[in-house]
Each structure stands twice: as structure tokens, then as C-alpha cells.
Amino acid sequence: MDKSYSSIIEVLIFSSDEPISESEIIRAIKGIDGEDIEISSENISDTVDLLNKSYEDSSRSFRIKKIANGFVFVTSEIFAKYVGYLSSEKSKRRLSQAALETLAIIAYKQPVTKPELEQIRGVNSDYILTTLLEKNLITITGRAESIGRPLLYGTTTEFLKYFGLYNLSYLPKPREIEEIMKDEDFIEQKNKIMMNFVEESLEKEISEDKNDDPAE
Amino acid sequence: MDKSYSSIIEVLIFSSDEPISESEIIRAIKGIDGEDIEISSENISDTVDLLNKSYEDSSRSFRIKKIANGFVFVTSEIFAKYVGYLSSEKSKRRLSQAALETLAIIAYKQPVTKPELEQIRGVNSDYILTTLLEKNLITITGRAESIGRPLLYGTTTEFLKYFGLYNLSYLPKPREIEEIMKDEDFIEQKNKIMMNFVEESLEKEISEDKNDDPAE
């Protein structure tokens, strides 16, 4: 691969408003410079590594990350509060516990029907499914062959993006049931929940500060 | 001004979804780090100059530019054709909202005539019908018995393949969708779901193409 393609790979990732895959990058380069250009997926991931190295060396505040089946520029997390201060987009609400549970089940069991889902959760899930569909985190993927041929649900690319996953195989693995039983993780879980509360209220404080600000 | 604010200024310009002014940058920094931080508009434009210098030295493919209402990142114009390729690829990849709507009406009401279709959509649909015919997603299935014997349109096997449907009865029924949606946004939501179908099946197609053709 010609060395000058480093800048082109950088520009393609930089100008794409969605994560861009290796094959899309290759297609764009060949589309412009001709099919005979020799460039492989490996070339691209190597180039991305070099670019990230160079950003690090010159203390850039962003890196190229692998998210949702492609490459995308993201800012370093240490600056999150500054961005959050200005953008109302970022103060949008987190997903509810019910939504996360439902997503966890759909993500692992997909494609999954509403009855299967409700059986695991033990509660009616109409409202949650509507919310998740609206947020574009899940979609209808087809129909089951079972009686009544219920609709099947699965996760979307937006789901991967929302959780920063490269693909579904990067999902956290559920523990085996025996493992769950051995481990007394109750306190740990409570701590986790508390952590989120703290973060949540900090975020709220920031956004309230912002609204109070008479200069705005 | 503390040198570390360089990264913060870079991050704010990078992630702002509008051109961002000096005063907004100052507001975010003071909002987070305190009103007594000394930072002036001049500091910010100097920092931007230094950042641009650093991008130039490390042959980055982007620069920060000041346009009417503030600072934005732009890609260098020498890469304009690559950036343009990407955005046209994207519009090519997406069936327009109108085409989708037309396709949905034909799918659900088939066989349907152009006058019937246009009555529902409220607009002339010649162009979209031609495009859909070209893409082999719809076909002419016959002639209606009504006055003028207008042509009848229906979906094709290609359409089923495109949406990953076994047969037409696998389409979500409007009643089912309505049940899920249960609100007035039903139509919009339906479009969104259809969009996902299109995008996902296209992606699938692309990745299948890739698998079929080892040469690519």
C-alpha cells in the first residue's frame, strides 16, 4: 500500500458520520483511484494503529475506535464534562433498568419473540419494546415459525454504537448459572447501582447549573 | 492560560454539532473549572492557530476553520473527491423516504394502480415508480378493469429477498405494528422500521457479496 493512503484512510474515517468499515474504506479508495489499487483490510487496521500512535504522540484529544462494525473518531473520556456542559444531547436520560434487562435478553437470544422475552422477564413488555423500537436500539427482524407466527426482535447497529461495541461477540458474557450461585455479589451489585446514582446526580447538577446560568 | 486547555478547546470544537464560538468555549471552561480561570478570546484563537500548525506538521488531513458563527473542523480540500464519494455512496445506499413510502404502499395494497397510489401519497409518483421498477423491487402485474385500464403494480421476488421475507404474509401486519406502537407516531415509526430493514438487508447483501466473492 502506498504510504499516502494513510491520509486518505484518516479523511474517510474523519468525514464519515457513522462508523465506517474496512470494506467501505477499500471500496471508496478503489472507487476513486481504480480497482487495481492494492489495499487490504490488514493495511487499514495497521494504518489506524499508526494514526492512533501519532495522535498519542502529539497529545490529540481524540482517537480512532472500533465501534459498530467500523472505525470512528471519538474524544477521550477525560473531557466528557466539558462537552456535556454545552450539549443538551449528552444530558439525555440513561436507559431504565427495565430497558437494559430487555436489551440484555434480546441481545443474547435474538431473534426473539415477545412471548419468549416476557417469559424470562416475568412481566408484560409492550411498553418497553415500543420505547426500544423508538430509540432504534432494536428492530423487527422477521417472524417466528411457531403458533401465531409472532414477530421476531433483534438489536440494531445503533445498539452497538450506544454501548460502544464493535459487534455482538463483544457483548459481556452472561455467567453460568452455577457461577451466579457461588458468588455472593449482592453488595457488589448494590455498589454498582450507587455508583450510577452518583454519576447521574452529578450530571443532573451540571445540567441544572447550566440552566440556571443567566448568561444563557 | 494553562497549556492543557489546548486539548479542551480541541475537544469542544471537535464534538460540537454547530460551529462553536470563542464565548461558548470560554463558557464551558469556566462552567467546569470555575469563573476565576483566566482565558480570553485571544487565547482561544492563538490555541487554534497552534493546533492547526500541529496538524500541518504531522500531515493531518483536517484543519480547524473559522466560519461565520464559530470554529469547525473541516477536511482538507485535496481529499474532496474521497469525502464526496462517501456521501454519495450513502445517499445511494438509502432509499429515499419517498421511495420507501411508495414501496410500503405497494407492498401492502398490491395490486395497486398509479392513481390509487398517488391518491394515498398525495403526490405524483412517476419518478419513484420508475426508480423502483429499475431496481426491480416492483413490477407491472397486469391491468385494472377500471376506466382507462391503468397498469397494476406489485412487489417482486427481489423485493422479498431485499427485505428478507419468506413470502408476503411475513410482512408485519399494520394491525400488529399499530399494537406495538399504540400511538400517533405509528406511521413515522413504521417508516423507521422499514428503513432499518432496508439498511440491514443491504448490509447483509454487501457482506454476502463479500463472502461470495473472495476476490473482493
Next chain:
Amino acid sequence: MYKIKLDQFEGPLDLLLFFIKRDELNIYDIPISRITSEFLEYVNLIKLMDLEVAGDFILMASTLMHIKVRMLLPREVDEKGDEIDPRADLIKALLEYKKYKEVAEDLTFLESNQRKLNFRGYFSADEKIAPPEYDILLKNISVYDLAKAFKKAIDGVKPQVVHEIKKINISIDDQIRYILDRILEKGEIHFLSLVHGMKEKIRIVITFIALLELTKIEKIGIRESPEFNDFVIYGIANG
């Protein structure tokens, strides 16, 4: 009885898991009669509060009572002759649910981390040369697209809760000048960014009329934008 908030439970399984954890019960040997009576107390509260989830809790209550009765009867045996624990299905359901509840916790972490990362925000200023042969589908913007973009702008205006009557000083001529100024400044502009920040519908309406006026006298042109529901306005040199 501990004071617990009812709405903190996602459902009957979640409430049962809470009891099991709190009282350090062995999930494989749940004291059905004790847990049933405690569960019933909560169900009564839920019924009082008329929560939507009451039905799911009542269903679980009846399952628990059914198990309780079967515990008193001689055990049924399976085809291999082993005794069937009447609690087996419940235990399976609890473990299955717990498994996904844990994954949900992990997802919360991923969510938190991802929220700290920001993507690039503004792409419109990027220099683009689009190969013309690729614009097949949306070559010309139709009146329909125009109207849709218009509707989107109108719908985007948030309804004001407080109704203040105020006179808005605005005319078509003002907006014509405004549009021409903006185009002079930027060369071309997206419709949505043209009306961005306009708080009153009437202002958007008048801007839109001004736009039509300018199109008619060919001072400006309009072409499609890569975003749906938007379009690009550009100046015409000799207009």
C-alpha cells in the same frame, strides 16, 4: 417487614430474588410457605396502589400458592423414577432471569463509559466533490420534499406552555434580506440551519414564503441535501 419501594422492582421475579438475597436463602431450597406469605403482603400493597404491573404479581402469587399446595402432597416422579421438586420450574426461571439481570448491570457500565465519549459533531463544512453519476435516486428535490422539510421545521418548534401574546415584528422583506445575507456570508445554506433557533412558527412560515419568493425571481436555487427533510439553498450569480 422491611420498607421497600415497590417500583424499584422490575417484576415478580425481581422481587423474589430480592427476598432470597436479603434473607440469604438457598435458591435451590426456597422456603415456599414463608416466601409466599411475604410475597402476598406486597401483592396486596401493589393492588392498593393500582400499579399496572399488578397482574404479573398476582399471577406469580397464584403460582407460589400452587407450589405450596403441591409441596404438601406426595411428590410426583419423572420417567426415571426421580421425585420432581414442585419448585423446579420456579428455580429455573429465577436463575434465568438473574443471568440477564447481571448482563443488564454490565450494559449499564458500557452505557456509562460510552456516554463519556463524543463523536465528531459537525460535518457540513467538509469540502466534497460528489461524482455526479451517483446521485440517481434524489436528483431533483420535489415540492413534496420541500413541504416535508417545512413540516419538520414547524414540528420541531416546541409548544410553549405559557401563552404570551406578543407582536412579532417580521416581514417577508426582512426575511428576504436575512436569507440573502446568510447566503452572501456562506455561499449556500441548509434550510434547517437557516431556520435554526427560530422560536415562533410564524417566523419560520414567513422565512419559507420569502424563500419561495426568491426562488420565483430566481435569486436563489434549491437542491437536495444528503439529509432527508432538509435541502440546500444557494445563491444564483446573476439573480
